[in-house]
Amino acid sequence: ATVQIAAFHALRNIVCRNSQNRSLVVQVGGDTAIINAMFKYPQNSLLQQRGLGTLCNLCIGSEFNKAAIGKTGTKAVMKAMSDFPRDPTIQAAACYAVVNLCGKDGVNQERIGAAGGVGLVLNALKEYPSDTGVLNPTLLALKALTQKHVANSEKLLNLGGGSVLLNTMKNVPNLVNVQEVGAEIIGDLCQMGGNYYQFNL
Secondary structure (H helix, E strand, O other), X not given: OHHHHHHHHHHHHXXXXXXXXXXXXXXXXXXXXXXXXXXXXXXXHHHHHHHHHHHHHHOOOOHHHHHHHHHHHHHHHHHXXXXXXXXXXXXXXXXXXXXXXXXOOHHHHHHHHHOOHHHXXXXXXXXXXXXXXXXXXXXXXXXXXXXXXXXXXXXXXXXXXXXXXXXXXXXXOOOHHHHHHHXXXXXXXXXXXXXXXXXXX
């Protein structure tokens, strides 16, 4: 797996700020190679981390790439989260991948929600309540998963997500990003209406 790890590191940086490179990598099947390697070496934490980072970058600003990667990449991202629940680096990388996969893509929202993504991201938020390196991406991922998506919103609150969000915000009152994104999630959930969206303040 050493070759794949080195290749992912190179690809992640090659595509980060270059939209043409992002398109070319997906056109030649680079995303599929990454996903296949993640499934082939499920216990290699460094490969999973690099793979997640590269998939995340490939989705930047490209609806085509999001759609192409989402078909099987969402499963790879969820598997990495599930296999490494106590690895904060992988949890953060997976959450950033969720954010980029879901942006303006309701199909990927649906896929990740159906694969248990809401619960996995919520578990990461509960596992790392004061780790800013994980807090920020988990909240962004929850926002991406639930924004204008009723089923995922209901899953979040049925799993106790409302209380987790409020407790997280109370525990880190001085972290502006956490307060802003947490408030946005709660506002979005309440705006959707219904009995599911009740918060005990």
